[in-house]
Amino acid sequence: MKNLQPPQPVIVADLFPEILDALLELLASLSAEDWQQPTVCPGWSVKDVALHLLGGELGNLSRRRDGYSLTLGTPTSTWEELVIAINDWNQGWVQAARRISPRLLIELMALTGLQLCDYFRSLDPYVLGSPVSWAGPSPAPVWLDIAREYTERWHHQQHIRQAVNKPGLKQPRIMAPVLSTFAWALPRAFRSTPAAENTCVTLTITGESGGRWSVVQERGAWVLYQGAPDQPAAEAMLDADIAWRLFTHGLSQSAARQGLSVKGDQALGLRVLEMVSIIA
Numbered sequence: 001m002k003n004l005q006p007p008q009p010v011i012v013a014d015l016f017p018e019i020l021d022a023l024l025e026l027l028a029s030l031s032a033e034d035w036q037q038p039t040v041c042p043g044w045s046v047k048d049v050a051l052h053l054l055g056g057e058l059g060n061l062s063r064r065r066d067g068y069s070l071t072l073g074t075p076t077s078t079w080e081e082l083v084i085a086i087n088d089w090n091q092g093w094v095q096a097a098r099r100i101s102p103r104l105l106i107e108l109m110a111l112t113g114l115q116l117c118d119y120f121r122s123l124d125p126y127v128l129g130s131p132v133s134w135a136g137p138s139p140a141p142v143w144l145d146i147a148r149e150y151t152e153r154w155h156h157q158q159h160i161r162q163a164v165n166k167p168g169l170k171q172p173r174i175m176a177p178v179l180s181t182f183a184w185a186l187p188r189a190f191r192s193t194p195a196a197e198n199t200c201v202t203l204t205i206t207g208e209s210g211g212r213w214s215v216v217q218e219r220g221a222w223v224l225y226q227g228a229p230d231q232p233a234a235e236a237m238l239d240a241d242i243a244w245r246l247f248t249h250g251l252s253q254s255a256a257r258q259g260l261s262v263k264g265d266q267a268l269g270l271r272v273l274e275m276v277s278i279i280a
Contacts, residue, residue, distance in 0.1 A: 013121045016121075016150065017114075019154060046160050048094050057109065188275075197219070201214065205243045234269035237263075
């Protein structure tokens with residue numbers, strides 16, 4: 001289809017140190033009151049979100065680098081069960097870790113964060129690894145898994161920044177890879193949507209960090225592309241700030257709908273509101 005290209009890899013390993021430094025600087029600037037501010041993550045304060053990020057660093061180093069892991073508990077067989085299990089796991093860690101002081105939390109984050117940066121940069125981004133579940137069940141290239149980890153650190157840092165009224169990391173060099181990674185959730189959002197062969201739906205995210213991505217119905221599956229044809233069946237347009245918050249459960253579908261513009265088939269375009277670019 002004209003103007004469509006296969007999506008390019010999102011290579012972000014070299015950006016991890018920069019967003020880590022920004023996080024450490026941010027956390028070091030917080031007052032005692034700031035640490036207790038509520039965030040968009042239900043029931044979690046700024047400190048809780050920071051503890052969640054620390055838990056992610058510890059888990060990644062233990063599981064990925066060191067080959068040491070524990071199961072989440074009862075085996076899961078559905079997406080819904082996986083979400084519940086991960087939420088329970090995350091909540092258990094945060095509750096146990098609340099005894100850690102802010103000073104020690106920052107020191108631990110610096111230690112584990114640097115080690116994880118080194119680990120991600122040591123990996124071959126083009127080999128196949130584990131699935132990125134919100135993108136699909138098939139094994140994913142390692143670069144997509146690393147990019148997923150990048151978006152996790154970026155969007156939770158944004159949650160902290162929002163809670164304490166600090167400017168976000170929204171420079172295109174930092175934010176554009178986040179949105180490009182989130183776009184890989186587009187086919188899954190349409191997975192149960194029937195359409196004729198070669199039907200195309202385009203997602204346009206506006207702003208300096210945005211871009212255009214399309215899914216095309218090909219032999220019973222929706223396939224992701226970069227770009228947009230001249231006349232897609234539907235085009236959904238979102239501001240970048242609305243898009244990232246919608247895709248990470250930081251904004252409800254009804255609230256995001258107010259900022260969504262759809263050209264063409266309304267039902268197809270509105271399916272973009274189903275995009276989820278996190279597990280839990």
